[in-house]
Amino acid sequence: MKQIEVSRATMGRIPTYLKYLKATNHYTENISATALAKKLGLGEVQVRKDLAAVSGAGRPKTGYKISELITALDKFLEYDEKSKVVIVGAGKLGRALLDYGGFKDYGLDIMAAFDINVRDAEYSNSGKPIYSMDLFDSFCKSNNVKIGVIAVPAESAQEVCDRCVKNGVRAIWCFAPCTLCVPPEIPVQYENMGLSLAYLNKKI
């Protein structure tokens, strides 16, 4: 199973499959890609390809056993071993991300935010903690944090990034408009809101 080569479009549909399958309550039964496609209003070829990429091919005639398919999709999203994420910077964007409900569909656990201007722990609307940066190093190490989200101004981003890497963070999601220097084994994904909107503007 080559997980990393699964396309972003396929990954985007996996929570839809999982939600439907978990709602069926017939875990012992089988389902074919054709039936699943019909139920969800998706193309049959697309569903077949998605499932094959993540779970392997279904059996001829019978399709997939629902319980096994759920296990494979859950495993793909690492539900059994949630990916721990922290946010650095608790301004409006950091807080919006902290309370964003859509991460859990992908097995991501946004544990806390950290901010240089926070002294005593605060709590977001959804009850997630926002801690002082003084606690950052020990928190990352003791919780085995995997992903660091950078939501600070561009001028502080490299410093925050370095501190993440030093504390064992293995990937960076950067919202600051800048380019970061990281060791080659650390993937960085930039979220450039200006560019996204400009690209849409060009399609009009």
Next chain:
Amino acid sequence: MKQIEVSRATMGRIPTYLKYLKATNHYTENISATALAKKLGLGEVQVRKDLAAVSGAGRPKTGYKISELITALDKFLEYDEKSKVVIVGAGKLGRALLDYGGFKDYGLDIMAAFDINVRDAEYSNSGKPIYSMDLFDSFCKSNNVKIGVIAVPAESAQEVCDRCVKNGVRAIWCFAPCTLCVPPEIPVQYENMGLSLAYLNKKI
């Protein structure tokens, strides 16, 4: 000039070129793609391709006239005719987008946000207005708003989208986790934060 076929990567570099060129203060002079690449630490082939896509080819030996290159890049980003944008939904995300500084580099004018829970006009940290939804229709029409940003919960997104389209908005940028029905001539760009982070997680 086929503007729509310019890649997202090229578009991402245009503000960098513009900032550098506008800072030179030598508008009457020429600059070659080679010189520009060197100054900005970019690949020469990349710069040559970027400029050719947006501004046409430079002249052999002399390169580009700086003033003409600035005009072409500005025109590409539509600085002369700023693209007017409104945000619907002034929760944490809507307010973060309203005050995000990176849009102006791409010639985008975030004019205001609208929210169903706002009665009297409020103002964001950067001084941008947040209006009642009662004012939405007349605002869009009188300002010729081009892009609507949807930052409301998924269950209200279609209603907001319909109202945007009814009032002449020509493209939708959707942050709600949903799929919208729009007339075929209206491009929609979805920003799925959960999916972006999940995709990064798979690269580790």
